[in-house]
Structures are given as structure tokens and as C-alpha cells.
Amino acid sequence: MTYGFKVVEEMKRGLSQWMDDKGYTSTADFVGKAVPNVTDWQYLNLNYVSKARIDQDACIKCGRCFAACEDTSHQAIWMKPGRVFEVNDAECVACNLCVDVCPVEDCITMERMAPGTVDPRTGKTVSSDYANWTTHPNNPMAVKAAE
Ligand code: SF4
Ligand code: SF4
Structure with a gap:
């Protein structure tokens, strides 16, 4: 074969x-x-903040998540003594790469940060409001609210 x-x-x-x-x-x-889930990136909710979470009981210590995040994302996974892998919330941007490479189903999940908590990466309080790129202050083409 x-x-x-x-x-x-x-x-x-x-x-x-x-x-x-x-x-x-x-x-x-x-x-x-899946079609209803497809949207243009500029409409994604910028206030939806999540972090990767590793289930230590399920983890087989292969290190794939560490290598992937270290080499291609934000160096947001620590490898601690005993090959214990933990996510550094101050660096994680929720790109999902570690989830994709982990061979154990549901070992890494994305956990949404509750509104009102502070994102250690940005230092900003997570808002419950929906906000997207079309109105973002950094967007020179932003749609201005009616005065
Ligand atoms: S979601 Fe992305 S940034 Fe966060 S730990 Fe996984 S690979 Fe790293
Ligand atoms: S990829 Fe999954 S199983 Fe491998 S070390 Fe990371 S969390 Fe553990």
C-alpha cells in the first residue's frame, strides 16, 4: 500500500x-x-480576547506547541523543568497555532477572557462591547460616528 x-x-x-x-x-x-461563520476580517470583534490553555493532565510533553509558538508566533509558551509547558498570558495573542499542532485532542483550548478583566499583554481592560476595525482609531479609513 x-x-x-x-x-x-x-x-x-x-x-x-x-x-x-x-x-x-x-x-x-x-x-x-460553516458558511455563516465566514466574515471579512475587518468585522471581527477586536474586544474578543482569549488565551491558550494547556491541560497538564492530557499533555504528553511532546513540545510541538512550544516549538511552533517559539519559531512562528509570539514565544508565549514556557518550557519549565520536567518539560512542563505553560502559556505566558502576557505574550499570547490567541493565534491558535499551538492548538493546530498539538496531537492530543482538546489538550490545548482557547479560553475567552471575561469582560472587566485586564489583558496582561496589552494592560487594557477587556470590554464587553463589540468593536471592529471599521471604527478603530488607528484606521485612517475609519467610519466616523454621526455627530
Ligand atoms: S495561541 Fe499562538 S501565541 Fe498563544 S500560545 Fe498558542 S501559538 Fe503561542
Ligand atoms: S503540543 Fe500538546 S501534547 Fe505536546 S507538549 Fe504541547 S500541549 Fe503537550
Whole structure:
């Protein structure tokens, strides 16, 4: 069996198991379901702040999250003695990269910061208001509120 064939078989098995878990019997059952989640980046809520969280009981200490964040993101994961990996909230920008590379499902999750708490990265209080780039003060093309 060629390697490419094995990969495809693995993908089919994974899709089949996911469909069983969700109760889907046909791919037509979920075609287009993600579309409502797609939006232009400028409408993303800038006040939605989250941080990566590592479940120490689930972690197998492989270090992939550390390498990924260290080399391609914000150097926001500490490797402590005993290969204990912890997120430094003062650096984490919630890019999700560590979640993508972690081989253990749900070992790393993104946790939203509650409004009213202070983001240690920016020093600013997290607001519950929705705000996006179209009205951001740093945007020279910002839409001005009606006077
Ligand atoms: S979400 Fe991004 S910045 Fe935060 S710990 Fe993971 S890889 Fe690093
Ligand atoms: S990638 Fe996941 S399993 Fe590996 S060290 Fe990081 S948190 Fe642990």
C-alpha cells in the first residue's frame, strides 16, 4: 500500500467517525454549514480576547506547541523543568497555532477572557462591547460616528 493511499484511507476513517459522532449519514447533511461563520476580517470583534490553555493532565510533553509558538508566533509558551509547558498570558495573542499542532485532542483550548478583566499583554481592560476595525482609531479609513 502506498503512503498516499494510507493517508486517504485515514482521512476517510476520520471523516466517517466524525459523521457517526455527529449523527450525519451523508456529506450533504453538513455541506455549507460553516458558511455563516465566514466574515471579512475587518468585522471581527477586536474586544474578543482569549488565551491558550494547556491541560497538564492530557499533555504528553511532546513540545510541538512550544516549538511552533517559539519559531512562528509570539514565544508565549514556557518550557519549565520536567518539560512542563505553560502559556505566558502576557505574550499570547490567541493565534491558535499551538492548538493546530498539538496531537492530543482538546489538550490545548482557547479560553475567552471575561469582560472587566485586564489583558496582561496589552494592560487594557477587556470590554464587553463589540468593536471592529471599521471604527478603530488607528484606521485612517475609519467610519466616523454621526455627530
Ligand atoms: S495561541 Fe499562538 S501565541 Fe498563544 S500560545 Fe498558542 S501559538 Fe503561542
Ligand atoms: S503540543 Fe500538546 S501534547 Fe505536546 S507538549 Fe504541547 S500541549 Fe503537550
